[in-house]
Amino acid sequence: MSNFANLVVDESTVILAIETSCDETAAAIVMGGNDVLSSVVSTRIDLHAQYGGVVPEIAGRAHLDLLNPVIAQAIRESGIDERRINAVAATHGPGLIGALLIGVSAAKALALTWEVPYIGVNHLEAHLYAALLDDPNVEFPMLVVLVSGGNTLLVNMESHGKYSIIGQTIDDAAGEAFDKVARFLGLGHPGGPAIDREAKLGDAQAIEFPRAMLHDGFDVSFSGLKTAVVNYVRKNPAISTQDVAASFQTAVVDVLVAKSVKAAQHIGAKTIALGGGVAANSLLRQEMTATCTQQGWRLVLPSMAMCTDNAAMIASAGWYRLLQDGPSELSMGAMPNLKLTDRTTS
Numbered sequence: 001m002s003n004f005a006n007l008v009v010d011e012s013t014v015i016l017a018i019e020t021s022c023d024e025t026a027a028a029i030v031m032g033g034n035d036v037l038s039s040v041v042s043t044r045i046d047l048h049a050q051y052g053g054v055v056p057e058i059a060g061r062a063h064l065d066l067l068n069p070v071i072a073q074a075i076r077e078s079g080i081d082e083r084r085i086n087a088v089a090a091t092h093g094p095g096l097i098g099a100l101l102i103g104v105s106a107a108k109a110l111a112l113t114w115e116v117p118y119i120g121v122n123h124l125e126a127h128l129y130a131a132l133l134d135d136p137n138v139e140f141p142m143l144v145v146l147v148s149g150g151n152t153l154l155v156n157m158e159s160h161g162k163y164s165i166i167g168q169t170i171d172d173a174a175g176e177a178f179d180k181v182a183r184f185l186g187l188g189h190p191g192g193p194a195i196d197r198e199a200k201l202g203d204a205q206a207i208e209f210p211r212a213m214l215h216d217g218f219d220v221s222f223s224g225l226k227t228a229v230v231n232y233v234r235k236n237p238a239i240s241t242q243d244v245a246a247s248f249q250t251a252v253v254d255v256l257v258a259k260s261v262k263a264a265q266h267i268g269a270k271t272i273a274l275g276g277g278v279a280a281n282s283l284l285r286q287e288m289t290a291t292c293t294q295q296g297w298r299l300v301l302p303s304m305a306m307c308t309d310n311a312a313m314i315a316s317a318g319w320y321r322l323l324q325d326g327p328s329e330l331s332m333g334a335m336p337n338l339k340l341t342d343r344t345t346s
């Protein structure tokens with residue numbers, strides 16, 4: 001295989017990206033880092049809902065069935081010939097090992113067949129780029145508030161590819177808290193959208209749930225809030241589920257907005273971007289919009305499709321990675337416990 005010594009990465013570079021870290025099977029074709037030519041996401045949430053969460057073996061089998069048709073659809077919908085693809089990227093972590101391996105193996109096989117570079121992409125870094133896909137001309141420094149099922153991170157992005165984590169959860173991620181509280185309330189899986197829906201019918205002032213660590217640094221904690229909900233409902237079984245959902249959601253959003261304001265002031269942010277599945281939350285979007293308007297910060301709110309897992313953000317992060325670091329080694333495997341670590345050089 002070629003070592004791609006003369007590789008040029010520019011606005012015309014076309015990347016096929018594959019995302020299979022959890023239960024979404026996704027493929028996308030993106031040109032020049034942010035021109036999305038196609039983005040296909042297939043999710044078998046129905047298969048997992050009956051078990052109350054994602055079942056790794058079922059996710060793996062669904063990826064095997066869906067990946068080839070999803071890639072074929074992404075190429076077809078992009079309107080380009082597959083010979084125009086300059087590199088193939090895949091999420092190599094973090095995620096479910098069986099699920100990751102399917103996407104990584106498919107990407108490497110295609111890269112070898114087409115004799116183009118392979119790029120292993122950190123799923124969390126890709127979430128930083130998701131907001132920029134909708135709006136690439138942001139001013140730095142930018143605070144990225146990354147709130148997903150597995151992570152809650154406040155990231156100071158100084159420029160493309162140069163970032164540091166300034167705050168994170170010390171226990172449950174925000175999405176995890178939504179999912180656990182929803183399961184306890186019998187609202188099913190995934191919990192975030194269900195709580196969001198129920199909260200619209202409830203009174204957010206009904207119960208004063210705790211806002212943990214509100215005044216300590218930039219880290220957050222949601223585990224105590226989850227326990228407070230459980231204890232409250234056990235003591236008050238007649239309480240309306242809508243009121244609990246609304247009061248819980250408001251407590252989470254209050255903490256996220258307060259910490260974001262503090263972090264944005266600390267780094268002198270010009271822009272705030274939301275990322276991850278919880279960025280789809282209607283109250284969080286509404287409160288962040290109001291706060292940013294008041295503070296004079298530009299807010300980048302990703303579209304709903306870019307909040308949840310997709311391959312367009314993998315292609316975008318892959319383009320910047322290819323530009324900065326070159327291709328990944330084919331010997332690099334799937335990394336289920338991969339973390340987002342500071343990158344201080346761009």
Ligand code: KG4
Pocket residue numbers: 022147148149150151174175176178179190191192193196276277278279280281282307308309
């Ligand atoms: O980013 P994502 O798709 O998956 C991870 O990579 O973790 O995020 C999924 C998380 C789930 O916890 C889900 O309940 C939450 O995002 N979520 C929401 C909403 N939509 C999805 N949480 C609150 N409100 C929503 N509307």
